[in-house]
Amino acid sequence: MATRIDVTGLTAYYGKFKAVADVNLTIEPKNVTAFIGPSGCGKSTVLRTLNRMHEVLPGARVEGKVLLDGEDLYGAGTDPVNVRRTVGMVFQRPNPFPTMSIYENVIAGLKLNGVRKKALLDERVEESLRGANLWEEVKDRLGRPGAGLSGGQQQRLCIARAIAVEPQVLLMDEPCSALDPISTLAIEDLITKLKSSFTIVIVTHNMQQASRVSDTTAFFSLEKTGDPGRLVEFDKTSKIFTNPTEKRTEDYVSGRFG
Amino acid sequence: MSTATVSGPAVGDTADRLGLRGQSLPRWMPLAVAAGAVVVSLLIYLLTPVDSEIQIVLMAALGFVIAMTALSTAVEGGRRARDRFATTLVYTAFLLAVIPLVAVLVSVIGKGAGRLDAGFFTHSMNGIGARDVGGGIYHAIIGTVEQVLLASVLAVPFGLLVAIYLVEYGRGRVSRVISFFVDVLTGLPSIIAGLFILAFWVIALDQGFSGFAGALALAVLMIPTVVRSAEEMLKLVPNELREAGYALGVPQWRTILRVVVPTALPGIVTGVMLAVARVAGETAPVLLTVFGTNLINSNPFSGEQSSLPLYIYSQAGQPQQSAVDRAWAAALVLIIIIMVLNLAARLFAGRNRLR
Ligand SMILES: Nc1ncnc2c1ncn2[C@@H]1O[C@H](COP(=O)(O)OP(=O)(O)OP(=O)(O)O)[C@@H](O)[C@H]1O
Ligand SMILES: [Mg+2]
Numbered sequence: 001m002a003t004r005i006d007v008t009g010l011t012a013y014y015g016k017f018k019a020v021a022d023v024n025l026t027i028e029p030k031n032v033t034a035f036i037g038p039s040g041c042g043k044s045t046v047l048r049t050l051n052r053m054h055e056v057l058p059g060a061r062v063e064g065k066v067l068l069d070g071e072d073l074y075g076a077g078t079d080p081v082n083v084r085r086t087v088g089m090v091f092q093r094p095n096p097f098p099t100m101s102i103y104e105n106v107i108a109g110l111k112l113n114g115v116r117k118k119a120l121l122d123e124r125v126e127e128s129l130r131g132a133n134l135w136e137e138v139k140d141r142l143g144r145p146g147a148g149l150s151g152g153q154q155q156r157l158c159i160a161r162a163i164a165v166e167p168q169v170l171l172m173d174e175p176c177s178a179l180d181p182i183s184t185l186a187i188e189d190l191i192t193k194l195k196s197s198f199t200i201v202i203v204t205h206n207m208q209q210a211s212r213v214s215d216t217t218a219f220f221s222l223e224k225t226g227d228p229g230r231l232v233e234f235d236k237t238s239k240i241f242t243n244p245t246e247k248r249t250e251d252y253v254s255g256r257f258g
Numbered sequence: 259m260s261t262a263t264v265s266g267p268a269v270g271d272t273a274d275r276l277g278l279r280g281q282s283l284p285r286w287m288p289l290a291v292a293a294g295a296v297v298v299s300l301l302i303y304l305l306t307p308v309d310s311e312i313q314i315v316l317m318a319a320l321g322f323v324i325a326m327t328a329l330s331t332a333v334e335g336g337r338r339a340r341d342r343f344a345t346t347l348v349y350t351a352f353l354l355a356v357i358p359l360v361a362v363l364v365s366v367i368g369k370g371a372g373r374l375d376a377g378f379f380t381h382s383m384n385g386i387g388a389r390d391v392g393g394g395i396y397h398a399i400i401g402t403v404e405q406v407l408l409a410s411v412l413a414v415p416f417g418l419l420v421a422i423y424l425v426e427y428g429r430g431r432v433s434r435v436i437s438f439f440v441d442v443l444t445g446l447p448s449i450i451a452g453l454f455i456l457a458f459w460v461i462a463l464d465q466g467f468s469g470f471a472g473a474l475a476l477a478v479l480m481i482p483t484v485v486r487s488a489e490e491m492l493k494l495v496p497n498e499l500r501e502a503g504y505a506l507g508v509p510q511w512r513t514i515l516r517v518v519v520p521t522a523l524p525g526i527v528t529g530v531m532l533a534v535a536r537v538a539g540e541t542a543p544v545l546l547t548v549f550g551t552n553l554i555n556s557n558p559f560s561g562e563q564s565s566l567p568l569y570i571y572s573q574a575g576q577p578q579q580s581a582v583d584r585a586w587a588a589a590l591v592l593i594i595i596i597m598v599l600n601l602a603a604r605l606f607a608g609r610n611r612l613r
Contacts, residue, residue, distance in 0.1 A: 085507030
């Protein structure tokens with residue numbers, strides 16, 4: 001059920017601006033990979049190229065190759081809609097659909113893609129909410145609006161919504177940056193649990209979080225503003241945090257950056 | 259611990275070492291000043307040769323603003339005085355804006371309510387002369403309802419689609435051109451829309467006068483309003499919701515249909531209602547395309563129809579009091595219909611939101 005991602009020579013542009021250049025990395029199946037690096041170095045950009053969300057912005061384009069179990073995401077004939085069904089995404093700010101109830105939010109992906117069977121939907125709602133550690137808190141008020149939950153609950157609702165379509169890969173862009181330590185812990189536990197069924201990529205500014213949840217870590221950086229961001233080092237998380245090869249990585253993870 | 263000394267002024271101390279407090283006028287002062295201004299202008303009205311009521315009202319308003327600002331400057335200082343001045347202007351503007359509205363409502367209800375009986379709603383003007391007291395608006399209501407409904411059926415989907423194109427898909431030149439034409443259309447005088455349909459549909463295509471021709475003219479007037487208001491509402495939908503849709507593997511068109519439009523729906527409905535209310539009262543384009551009749555014609559696709567604005571226009575133009583009374587009563591009905599439509603739309607939009 002989980003999938004390996006090979007990125008080769010990836011360069012992403014916003015119009016004429018080259019945001020990241022020449023990224024090469026391999027993400028193993030059923031693994032958590034963390035993207036770390038200073039603000040503006042292109043972590044979100046690279047993450048969004050992994051499910052073709054980058055090109056949603058006007059003028060944005062991508063060069064290079066992203067292989068999902070050997071299939072090129074950017075190959076001719078690849079449908080971005082199908083890519084996004086396989087590679088799900090959770091955003092930095094919780095964004096439940098405001099017109100939908102909790103129940104409808106969870107199955108939004110299925111329902112909007114035409115699944116109608118009530119029994120299947122009911123089952124998937126419970127399964128996904130349990131998967132996102134939210135079931136106990138909301139099982140009595142599934143019909144209430146999703147926007148009425150707390151920030152941490154909303155973020156777990158968004159995770160439930162993302163896993164309800166049964167993707168192979170889950171991308172998370174700073175999923176805890178708007179949350180308190182307890183909700184953060186809940187989500188980190190969740191990530192560890194989800195690892196058994198999904199390949200996970202997470203962007204984070206929290207070094208402890210990266211070292212706690214991830215197996216491999218990619219450190220991105222940029223020389224100076226205006227330059228494209230680059231992948232500096234990509235290795236086992238334990239190595240990145242204890243004995244990195246690059247001086248810049250060491251400076252960053254030990255807090256001596258800039 | 260138990261005898262911790264608190265330095266600094268105790269509660270109720272009048273010393274204000276940091277200058278945090280300021281002098282301020284008592285709460286009743288604006289009312290008193292307003293009363294004073296009214297009394298002074300009444301005295302002027304009674305004692306001097308100035309005898310225009312409008313001048314007196316303006317004088318009172320002006321006197322209030324000046325006196326209040328002066329008093330406030332003297333007592334409270336410059337910043338608060340400017341605040342008072344702006345507040346006074348806002349309230350005065352509000353009152354001035356409400357005066358015509360209330361005046362219209364009061365006079366229409368006062369003059370129109372007398373003729374509102376069951377017969378007025380169930381009869382047409384068939385065989386009724388201007389001098390006769392009977393007659394009704396049955397045919398005009400049918401005409402207005404059918405024409406406005408048809409116009410909405412034509413304009414709302416079209417306008418919505420244009421707005422969706424402009425906000426969700428439109429990039430570059432084509433969308434700028436469309437946007438420009440929508441702006442031009444917004445400023446189109448309603449009689450031009452009527453003339454256009456008259457020349458094109460009624461005469462050139464030889465379709466003759468009909469309710470449908472009127473609906474076409476009204477649709478031309480509705481489209482820009484619908485496009486503009488729907489566009490504004492769609493723009494307010496946060497991009498994050500669209501991205502959330504795409505990230506679930508939902509195609510763009512479906513995301514728009516099931517996520518973006520429902521989120522913007524209450525606002526869109528309000529915009530549509532404003533457009534409907536506007537065209538329901540249009541007279542000139544209807545006069546040129548529907549023409550008007552005294553008879554009941556419930557088929558909007560052939561032959562002249564009537565409509566409430568046309569009815570009001572023709573009755574109000576007669577010298578006889580009975581005809582003028584009918585015009586007032588019809589005006590009241592038109593206002594009520596538009597208000598009911600508005601309320602219905604609000605209820606609908608409210609129900610669509612989750613509680
Ligand atoms: N929509 C956009 N249009 C133009 N440039 C953009 C856009 N989004 C990001 N960029 C630019 O691309 C570069 C990389 O941005 P990105 O958002 O990927 O950084 P990041 O590493 O995620 O930063 P942060 O940690 O602050 O989220 C930045 O220089 C940024 O200014
Ligand atoms: Mg980012």
